[in-house]
Amino acid sequence: MPKHTRFENFKQNLINDNEKRYGDEIRDKYGNDVFESSNAKIKGMSKDQYAEVEKLSQEVNGTLKAAFERGDPSSELAQKVCELHKRWLCCFWNNYSKEAHIGVTEMYVDDLRFTEYYDKIVPGCAVFLRDAVKIFCRRQEKDEIHIQKFTKYSVNLESKTTAIAILADEIWREHYTPIIGEAQVDYMLKRFQSAEQICEDIKSNDYIYFTAEHIKSGEMIGYCACQPKKDYLLLSKIYIRKDYRGKGIAHSFLDEVSTLCREYGFDKIRLTVNKHNANSIAAYHKMGFETIDSIETDIGNGFIMDDFVMELAIK
Numbered sequence: 001m002p003k004h005t006r007f008e009n010f011k012q013n014l015i016n017d018n019e020k021r022y023g024d025e026i027r028d029k030y031g032n033d034v035f036e037s038s039n040a041k042i043k044g045m046s047k048d049q050y051a052e053v054e055k056l057s058q059e060v061n062g063t064l065k066a067a068f069e070r071g072d073p074s075s076e077l078a079q080k081v082c083e084l085h086k087r088w089l090c091c092f093w094n095n096y097s098k099e100a101h102i103g104v105t106e107m108y109v110d111d112l113r114f115t116e117y118y119d120k121i122v123p124g125c126a127v128f129l130r131d132a133v134k135i136f137c138r139r140q141e142k143d144e145i146h147i148q149k150f151t152k153y154s155v156n157l158e159s160k161t162t163a164i165a166i167l168a169d170e171i172w173r174e175h176y177t178p179i180i181g182e183a184q185v186d187y188m189l190k191r192f193q194s195a196e197q198i199c200e201d202i203k204s205n206d207y208i209y210f211t212a213e214h215i216k217s218g219e220m221i222g223y224c225a226c227q228p229k230k231d232y233l234l235l236s237k238i239y240i241r242k243d244y245r246g247k248g249i250a251h252s253f254l255d256e257v258s259t260l261c262r263e264y265g266f267d268k269i270r271l272t273v274n275k276h277n278a279n280s281i282a283a284y285h286k287m288g289f290e291t292i293d294s295i296e297t298d299i300g301n302g303f304i305m306d307d308f309v310m311e312l313a314i315k
Helices: 003-030 032-043 047-070 076-090 098-110 112-119 125-143 157-175 182-192 195-204 249-263 278-287
Strands: 145-150 208-214 220-228 233-240 268-274 290-300 303-313
Touching: 003 032, 003 047, 047 076, 047 125, 076 098, 076 125, 098 112, 098 125, 112 125, 145 249, 157 182, 157 195, 157 208, 157 220, 157 233, 182 290, 182 303, 195 208, 195 220, 208 249, 220 249, 233 249, 249 268, 249 278, 268 278, 278 303
Parallel strands: 233 268
Antiparallel strands: 145 208, 208 220, 220 233, 268 303, 290 303
């Protein structure tokens, strides 16, 4: 049998084996077109191209083993693994996305057959790779986000505060209605989150705002606000659109606010959070905030803000 024919048969056997082992799961997760396009890429590979893919696969596995032994999925070496793994995936995919990259590594953990393959390198590698890829993709997301600072001296302040108010309305209705009810959300949006009030706070009450905007689309996806007090910086607001939460944007905001805190000569940041806002409380704890008090504030119209006070020490 000619060498060319043997290689073509080898590729077809590889495709048939993948179909038998993983076809149903991959079609269910990513669709038939994705699976068939991957098969087409394998069929189209030359012998040299396939050898390069195999070499890359070995490099992924060797680097993964070394990174795992260091124990930190956020390390430079672990992130190199993710870049190599991305390159390897693109040998079979026509279109790469961060969501699909994460989804594949989650499948490595959820499907015992994939887990066994990676854990042959070192037990626990599948989970380590998944965690590293989540960090890798989150960092990519952060690179696509621009943080802007707004003070009373900023130009185009009115147009920016209008955009903030529109985003506030979206976030508050989605996140806070189940916690405090529609009536209180309506009241608080009108009193504290209107374009006019935001502009007034910046111009007359020493508020400083930061917005997060997507670089490519210019879309605003989050904002935060802080105000200097006597001996601390108040983080008055920090809100991120639902589909961008968990991507490191809150940490980017906190970096900006921490820098501002030091510029004021303060050594702590404080915030208040509704006692029933469990997800936000957990996120603040993860950032290093500690609960130091609880307060009830009458905001008028028969409404009360029932909050924890949390504090972060700044060095």
